[in-house]
Each structure stands twice: as structure tokens, then as C-alpha cells.
Amino acid sequence: MKLNVKNETSRLRAVVLGTAVSNGAVPKVEEAYDPKSIEHIKAGTYPKEEDMVAEMTAVANVFEKYDVKVFRPQIIENYNQIFARDIALVIEDKFVKSNILPDREKEIQAIQYVIDEIAPDKVYKAPSDDIHFEGGDIMLHNDHIFIGTYKGEDYSDCIVARTNMKGVSYIQSLFPNKIVKEFDLNKSMDDPRDNALHLDCCFQPVGKNKAIIHKEGFRNLNDYQYLVDLFGNENLFHIDKNEMYHMNSNIFSISEDVVISEKGFTRLNSWLRSLNITVEEVPYSEIAKQEGLLRCSTMPLIRD
Template structure:
């Protein structure tokens, strides 16, 4: 049996599901793109190719091996993008939640069923009500807090980049009555990736014990940004620019309170982290980032200390 335990974003990682880029399928048609950044690269002829993405994920896996983390990989589904495991499920405390995701991606979950089958069935939640939407990229844990990105505007159903609704927030709030569940309305765009916070981890993520990376303009309401600023303290925040948000600077991944895996081109962020005592494991991940996802998106943590 797998005894799950995830209470925050940075405690020492022991087991994780890392996605796969093997048999990723051809470049999608423009009309099949899930997000504006993928669309941008499809139209420009710069969409990433499988061999480059496999190499990037191998580099990520090598870091996990270095730190003796147990790594699970999805079973291969032919011609299916299985890189972003964060979207299909997430763990809070000792409970695994199967996400309600875009119908186009429903082939992805059966590929990790062999892992879920190792979990106590009482600790597995499949949200039956299809009107409840929530994806793992919108769920960020910080001990007693659960931060959830959402989109509350009336055009929710028309916005393909809106992935977690108010019903999703309420579901988690009801499931964890003793946690502080805080929701944040995110800026969405289906046409301009520089103005699209696809998930909460595209504009905010805690690192270490008391620090965080944040993009102020990713929040619809300045009060939401100010809430996080006051909670963490201005001096503990690394503010990213619009371009850095587009490059996915907030979507790094913590292996321990003092170890962060980051993209090798994030010079400003990586310097800031090192100046504050973090070990930064730099890897190439710029090709995968063309699909509006990065390191956190590619992982589904199962066990942290």
C-alpha cells in the first residue's frame, strides 16, 4: 500500500508521478490547442518535438534519482500527450483526488491507474459530479492553507483556459473543513499567453518554508495579490515580470525546503534563490514550456516527509 502524505509544496519529496513525453503524438492542429501558448507555437512552426521533450524529462528524472526519490511514470498511451500529470490528479494530506479535466484528455488517467490501485480505496476520491471542475495546477498546499485558482466570470463555459470553477473550490472547502481554503480569481485569455494564468501555479508558488514566487497581474483582483503579499511578507516574495510569467518562472518544483528544480534559463530567479540559501538544480525545459506547462505541471507528488 502507498501511504500518501502531501501537506505543502516543499517538504522532502519521497515519491512522485513524473509524466512522460514518449509516443507524444504529432503536432496538434490549431483548432485542437488547449491553450494560447501551444497555439502560438503550432502557428509559428516551433511546437516542440518528441525527442527534445523526452530529453528534458530524462534530465528531470535524473535529478529525482540524485535525491533518491521514488519515481512512477504513466503507462504509455499511443499518440497521447502525457507530460502534465499535475492536471489529472492531486494529493492533499493522505487523500488522492482524481481531477475532472477536459474531456479531450480522459485517456490520461487510466495510464496511472496501476499507481492509484496501490492506494487505500478509502483514500481515493473520484469527483462524480461532472459540473465540479478542478485541476491539480490550481491547487497549492501550504500546511493549514489550501490555495485554489479559479475563474468566476459568467463566460466560464466558453473559456477553454478556465479549469477550476467555484463548485470545485466548494468541494475542497467542504472536504477539508479544518483547513483555510482560499480561492483566487485568475486572469484568463484564450488568445494571448502573456495574459493567461492557466493555473494558479502559473502565477504563484511557495518555495522553501516562507517564500514564494508571484506574478501580481495574474490575479483579477489586486486584493488577492495583497492577501498573499501580506501573508508571506513583501521581503519573502520574488516578483516575476509578464515575460517571466509567460516563460513559466513560477512553475518550478521543490524536492526539499532548500532544493528547487528550475529551468536553466531562469537566470534572475535562480540567482535570487541561491542568494537565499537554496540549492538550485537547473535543467533544460524550454521546449516543454511551449505547451504552457513546466516543472510543477509535470509532477504529481505522492509522498513528502
């Protein structure tokens, strides 16, 4: 397989879509990795497997409609394999395995059959365990690579901080000709409305030089201003805390003029349609309860 991904919006040809089959029991509070999951565990509203399977099937059907080749993870019994974006990513023609939470190491094994189709010299893994990054924090924009990180002194104790500056440096080393720009994100284990778990929880390019953004997701306002200057304020769709909580920035582009979005994102979807973008609406509010949405559950392999 010849990989090719240079941005978030070029025409998609092949993708890994996670799976909710055999997702396992509702986790205990102490087993959860993010404040939104904890909120739903405590409230007794944690998503049911059959509902999540139905939501992911709706996405698979959209991919089929647009003739996108879809790979699914092999099923690991009683194991959460929804968020394929976390475990690896493709940049240009390189497949880069993430250094993720140790409890999730099995997930990459479930797509080994996909990795076996890639030339071995195009598959990369960080050389040491203290280099941390996940795919949700890494966003491609042609000559730019945007990377979400956390620079707080409590990084090592902050389970919602998934990408460190060593991870940023490692990606820079693989792509020395790219402009690698890191963004210091706000994190909270207590309030999901104050927690930008990954960069795609508060920012994502869409269409032609447009982007969705949540200003309060950035710890450093200079980082936010960098994106305003790059895209132009008139090209940014600002979402509020509630829209960020419901994951409005975590939609997924099949092309510059086709996106998959949650059907409840009425304000966002209206804006997208005003740009002459086709919005394929799907139900995804149950999966959103785990603080991830459409971008989180997809890993593009080939875009035109």
C-alpha cells in the same frame, strides 16, 4: 502506499512524473487548449518529441540523485501525457482525481497501477461532471489550501478556465479544517502573456515561507494582497509578464533547500541561491511551449 502531502516544499519521497514518449503529432490549432501552444503551432516551433523526452529524462535524473521514488504513466500511443499535475492530486493522505477536459480522460487510466497501491477509501472523485478542478490550480501551504479559479461570466466558454467555484467548494468539503482560499485569475485565449492558465503559472511557495508571484495574474487585487499579507512583501519574488510567459513560477521543490528549475531562469535562480537553496538546473524550454513546466509535469505522492 501511505500518501502524505501537506505543502509544496517538504522533502519529496515519491512522485508521478509525466512522459513525452509517443506524444503524438503536432496538434491542429483548433485542437490546442491554450494560447501558448497555438502560438507555437502557428509559428512552426511546436516542440519535438525527442527534445521533450530528453528534458523529462533530465528531471528524472535529478529525482534519482535525491533518492526520490518515481512513477511514470504507462504509455498510450500518440497521446500527450506530460502534465501529470492536471489529472489528480494528493492532499494530506487523500488521492483526489480531477475533473478535467473530456479529451484527456485516458490520462488517469495510465496511472491506475499507482492508484491500485492506495487504500480505496483514500481515493476520491467529484460526484458530478459540473465540478471542475485541475491540480495546477490547487496549492498546499500547511493549514491553507490555495485554489486558482475564474469567476468571469464566460467561464463555460473559456477553455483556459479549468477550476470553477463548485470545484473550490468540493475541495473545501473534503478538508473542512483547512483554510481554503480561492484566487480569481486572469485568463486569455489570445495572449499567453495575459493568461494564468493555473494558479502555479502566477504563484508558488518556495523555500521557507518565500514565494514566487506575478501580480498581474490576479483579476482581483485583494487576492494578490492576501498573499502579500500572508508571506510578507520582502519574502516575495515578483516576476514580470515575460518571466510569467516563460513559466518562472512553475519550478518544483524537492525540499525547502533544493529546487529543480529551468536553466534559463537566471534572475530567479540567482535569487534562490541567495537564500542558500540548491538549484538543480535542467533544460525545459521546449515543454514550456505548451504552457506548462516543472510543477505541471509532476504529481507528488509522499513528502516528509
